[in-house]
Amino acid sequence: MSYSPDIFCILGIISGVSLHTLLYRYGDWDTKSPTLVLAYLLAMLTGTIGLQYSSSVQNLWRGSLADIWRLFAYHLMGVYMSMLIYRAFFHRLVRFPGPILACLSNFYITRLAAKKLLLHEEIHDLHAQFGDYVRLGKTFLFEYPSAQLILHASLPIGPRELSITDPAAVTAIYGTRSETTKGPWYTLLDPRTPMSFTRDKIEHAARRKIWDQSFNTKSLDAYEPLVTKCAQQLIDVIDQRLDKSIEMSTWVRYYAFEVMANLAFGKPFSMLTEQTESYFLKVMREDMKLVGYLRHLPWLSTLLMRTPVVNQNNKRFWRWIEGQFSERIEVKDPSIPISLDLYLMRICRVQDRNMIPSSCMEMVI
Incomplete structure (x- = not known):
């Protein structure tokens, strides 16, 4: 059985856009990267085996493997197309100023950090250019769910960090009644959870x-x-x-x-x-x-x-x-x-x- 290349393109892109829109925009997916890699590899293996039974015996392995890779490539294209469009135009932090590339990818701020490992100086220059609130990407330092002062939006897939130099934000971030919590970056040592990495406020208070x-x-x-x-x-x-x-x-x-x-x-x-x-x-x-x-x-x-x-x-x-x-x-x-x-x-x-x-x-x- 042969499949039109257009079918793989359409199915792959639709699945990628749908998965990003309905799933990847919610939850701490960055810290689940090993699980995602294994899931995609398993899906590719399962799909390859499945297509073998519907392919001709002559092109059994070559055809099914090529089809799976093509579908996988279009799927990733759909995920990243949806992700970039969402970050650029629909993310809740879109109203804050900042470098355009920083709004699209964390590789921008990673490049700044890798220059001399003096990111604080780079950010200081950006504040001089853009003001007290600069959208930079994400570092998972804090999450603040309020719509009034969005320090780190709760949607995790897009760049979501604001670098803030406004003194008025100190109470909102660090005050005793603050709604901010530590972001997903603090799950990095899981399953070990030192007190400084504890995200749950009740557990942190007990410890x-x-x-x-x-x-x-x-x-x-x-x-x-x-x-x-x-x-x-x-x-x-x-x-x-x-x-x-x-x-x-x-x-x-x-x-x-x-x-x-x-x-x-x-x-x-x-x-x-x-x-x-x-x-x-x-x-x-x-x-x-x-x-x-x-x-x-x-x-x-x-x-x-x-x-x-x-x-x-x-x-x-x-x-x-x-x-x-x-x-x-x-x-x-x-x-x-x-x-x-x-x-x-x-x-x-x-x-x-x-x-x-x-x-x-x-x-x-």
């Missing part, structure tokens, strides 16, 4: 109460010796280099992460004493650079983090984190100084488990 108990006056007094010890190590490093130049940003970074290591893991990284970068800091620094490039392409970040082989370094890092906490939980030596992780684990034992994450590790991260 924040636990953290608050770990930062009262008594707790801070207990942490002080750890911080003082790290500060003295930094001073010693500076004293050793008084007669020559020193890259302070590196040593201050070592100091900051040394304090965090003592508080989060109950043991030092020894970066100040050994004067070398720890595994943890190296991974964090490399990952933050990658985030700087891909922050505005969450679909690609999610795909990379969940693709086997590609995500081996990420999986190795989290195994290392889990190992550090497993060691810490097993330590019973009372002579070891109290630290943030012990406070949080103690509180976890007496709190309602339904109100906090099952893993204390997530409380500390």
